[in-house]
Amino acid sequence: MDIVKKHHRVALSMRRLQPIVLVAMLSVVLCACGYAFFYLKHDPLLTDLGQRLQGMSPQHPLGTDHLGRDTFTRLLLGGQQTLGYSLLALGTALLLGIPFGLLAGYRRGWVDRIFVRISNGFLAFPDTIVAIVLSGLLGAGIGNLVMAIVIVKWVNYARLVRSIVLGEAEKDYIRIARTNGLPSGTIMRRHLLPHVIGHVLVMASLDLGKIILLISSFSYIGLGTQPPLPEWGAMLNDARPYFQSRPELMLFPGIAIVITVLLANMLGDMLRDRFDVKKDDWSREVPS
Amino acid sequence: MSVLQVEHLYKTYHSYPSHIGWRNERKAKSVEGARFGWLGRWFKQSSEQTGVTALDDISFQLQQGECLGLVGESGSGKSTLARCLLGIESADRGRIVLAGEELGGQSQSEHQLRQQRRHIQIVFQNPTAALNPKLTIRQSLLDPYREYRHQLDLNYFRADREDRFARQLMEAVELPTALLDRYPHQLSGGQRQRVTIARAISIEPKLVVLDEPTASLDVISQAAILQLLAQLKQELGLSYLFISHDLAAVCQLSDRIMVMKEGQIVDRCLRHELFEQERHAYTQELVSIF
Secondary structure (H helix, E strand, O other): HHHHHHHHHHHHHHHHHHHHHHHHHHHHHHHHHOOOHHOOOOOOOOOOOOOOOOOOOOOOOOOOOOOEEEEHHHHHHHHHHHHHHHHHHHHHHHHHHHHHHHHHHHHHHHHHHHHHHHHHHHOOOHHHHHHHHHHHOOOHHHHHHHHHHHHHHHHHHHHHHHHHHHHHHHHHHHHHHOOOOOHHHHHHHHHHHHHHHHHHHHHHHHHHHHHHHHHHHHHHHOOOOOOOOHHHHHHHHHHHHHHHOHHHHHHHHHHHHHHHHHHHHHHHHHHHHHHOOHHHHHHHHHHH | OOOEEEEEEEEEEEEOOOOOOHHHHHHHHHHHHHOOOOOOHHHHHHHOOOOOEEEOOOOEEEOOOOOEEOOOOOOOOOOHEEEHHHHHOOOOOOEEEEEEOOOOOOOHHHHHHHHHHOEEEEEEOHHHHHOOOOOOOOHHHHHHHHHHHHHHOOOOOOOOOOHHHHHHHHHHOOOOOOHHOOHHHHHOHHHHHHHHHHHHHHOOOEEEEOOOOOOOOHHHHHHHHHHHHHHHHHHHEEEEEEOOOOHHHHHHHHOEEEEEEEEEEEEEEEHHOOOOOOHHHHHHHHHHOO
């Protein structure tokens, strides 16, 4: 019995510690990338062919790339680009998807019918293909890539929100709110949004990882960030020809991508626990 | 003074699928003609014939401070009547006059409709479904109040501060105020039903529709809830429309009793007359089973 109790207590303290560690790590990544411009001594865009493909040294902690630019500086600026645009794309998709899903699920009628047609259309194609076609049509560039990602992703959120709302809207408490004369907007905001937000945030944080990968892989094939701006995927691509001599040039952006995606996924798990009212309650108690 | 007056209410459910809701109900009617088009005038004809009559010429009055019991077996149209009163569904024909104003009149604006809805509140059978599981008890309780805050004229409760108001409500239904910040799943069934009752009386409506409020509770909680309802009726001067198939509960609380069968009111009587010999045959049958 004691062992079970002790084990539970250890597990519990791990559960409590995990979010703190996670948030700390994530904010380190964000701060490092966010403040890159202010404290770095090297210009990430300045080429210096005399210094190309240098190894690690006190001047260049992670060495230099094939044009003599400081890798560390570029890694941080690249993170700024990758994370910034991922969050921008994700945020826009959420702002579009949640209200649309709420409307379609709650009001039904023509809004819903139009929405279902559109989303079925999008479902017929894989995300990546649509994004490639769109950025091919709109032209290469990070702005168009973000737009393509938003167009592909918002439907998923709207579908998720719609399906949850469809289930909830028939319940008695919504009926009571309606007979109480609450306007539809208030019902959606006050009664339906709390049901939706947890699921949406979990999906969003899992998607954040996917979007980071998507932006990186599009930059890798040259459809995303354009040179000379650094981006983790583009850096991987730049380093490809020198993989034999300087493998770390590919390793560093790769590790950065892996860590960030992992952190985003862990954030998703944490948010799921946080928004589950019932589970939250359970984890606070130690069985006696 | 009569709080509620229902005159010649008719309602038929057609065989086409329609979602419950006053918006869709109206739409379904207009769709009926259009959907079949030139192809099947016959079908339209037949669909009208296969409708189920849920309410058939219902008329009654409900006085201020009175509790009117409505009994009948499942499917007799009791809950349909409640839904029509609440405006969740609309009747085909007939008039509902609530607190002196006709409900759902043609000239009514959205604003007037909302004004009127504050006079009527409902307590459903299942308190678990009637409370939003993601909101705390406090939030659920204050929901109607926040909507009508500026139009309220409260006699019994004082609503100057939200916190004090919520506490008063909890005290009125004899719940500890410590439960205010809990979630519904942390409360027992009886406690949850008390919360829904507190919410229903919070804006001091003229009429509370009780749609089988004790059906999902155990015997002891049932008795306690009935006692509480009787007490609140006394203190706040509420009127109840008490819908139930539990004759014992209805007898305990109601002043008058109506018996419904297949959409019609087949019998009406005062409480103490229910067991007399000259009652309608169906009433006698119900009483004998009970």
